Amino acid sequence: MISDEVRTALDEGRAVVALETTIVVHGLPAPINLEVAGLCEAAVRASGAVPATVGVLDGRVIVGLSDAELELLATPSLDAAKLSARDVGLAVGLGRDGATTVAGTVAVANRVGISVMATGGLGGVHRDAQQSFDESADLTALSRTPVLVVASGVKSILDIGATLERLDTLGVAVVGYQTTQFPGFYRTDSGFSIDWSVANAAEAAAVFLAHLEFSATGLLLANPLAEDQQLDAQLHERALASAFEVARTQGVTGKDVTPVLLAEFARFSGGLSVSVNRDLVIANARLAGEVAGALSTALS
Numbered sequence: 001m002i003s004d005e006v007r008t009a010l011d012e013g014r015a016v017v018a019l020e021t022t023i024v025v026h027g028l029p030a031p032i033n034l035e036v037a038g039l040c041e042a043a044v045r046a047s048g049a050v051p052a053t054v055g056v057l058d059g060r061v062i063v064g065l066s067d068a069e070l071e072l073l074a075t076p077s078l079d080a081a082k083l084s085a086r087d088v089g090l091a092v093g094l095g096r097d098g099a100t101t102v103a104g105t106v107a108v109a110n111r112v113g114i115s116v117m118a119t120g121g122l123g124g125v126h127r128d129a130q131q132s133f134d135e136s137a138d139l140t141a142l143s144r145t146p147v148l149v150v151a152s153g154v155k156s157i158l159d160i161g162a163t164l165e166r167l168d169t170l171g172v173a174v175v176g177y178q179t180t181q182f183p184g185f186y187r188t189d190s191g192f193s194i195d196w197s198v199a200n201a202a203e204a205a206a207v208f209l210a211h212l213e214f215s216a217t218g219l220l221l222a223n224p225l226a227e228d229q230q231l232d233a234q235l236h237e238r239a240l241a242s243a244f245e246v247a248r249t250q251g252v253t254g255k256d257v258t259p260v261l262l263a264e265f266a267r268f269s270g271g272l273s274v275s276v277n278r279d280l281v282i283a284n285a286r287l288a289g290e291v292a293g294a295l296s297t298a299l300s
Helices: 004-011 022-027 032-046 067-073 085-094 102-112 137-144 160-170 201-214 233-250 254-268 272-299
Strands: 016-019 050-057 060-063 081-083 098-100 116-118 148-151 173-177 181-184 187-193 196-198 219-222
Touching: 004 016, 004 050, 016 032, 016 102, 016 272, 022 032, 022 067, 022 081, 022 098, 022 254, 022 272, 032 050, 032 067, 032 272, 050 067, 050 085, 050 102, 060 085, 060 102, 081 085, 085 098, 085 102, 085 137, 098 102, 102 116, 102 137, 102 148, 116 272, 137 160, 148 272, 160 173, 160 181, 160 187, 173 181, 173 201, 196 201, 201 219, 201 272, 233 254, 254 272
Parallel strands: 016 050, 016 116, 081 098, 116 148, 148 219, 173 196, 173 219
Antiparallel strands: 050 060, 050 098, 181 187
């Protein structure tokens, strides 16, 4: 199901930005989760684009959730599943409820003709992947789906170097927005450099269109958090160590790891990490709207 607003925008060739719902349902605590969802949609609109928040309710994929539908999806008693690309069809077939990850969202977006999405941080290779083989499906989803994803790099709980190597191997283009340093989610600079950067949204759109001429993969537009908004470096490292210890003690694995690590980050930092997450995802939604607008103009 596509909302009337999103359907009209797509039919008219106007700019549309897909937004995931895992951050709302599984990533941020209430009530800031719904506040951030609303602010992301507002940021997309302020950039001249139409937001299309994606989720599954009663086995129906909805592209352009209403406020009431999003609030229902985020209700803890609903116990909405975390839907990657592989899970969306299963939820539909079984009539389940679910929030889409980056992978799930790009799969849906591509199917309905949306070329741009925004998120906080991309998933990636986990730090113990040599033993666990734990790697986010976000990476393979981008390797087979021609969607531009705006994110503040990958989550700093991950093995960032290994993630960049996997993106390279998978043929996913990685472009910095006004930077050649790969962002580290809560931190502006992860310590890893990237080869390509763009100066503005119009360049990002032009690069993406040219990329599609030669490749069927997606593009990661890495948008760093402003330096004055990032988490303090020492606090970040202490919180990271505590988060890994909590995950080890609880014995969590697979898709349960990231929510546990982010929750401990929030607890250890006294909520500062939640505030940083809020700022970066709104900034990414705003930039995604600008890029979607530039794409629409270039294709008109």
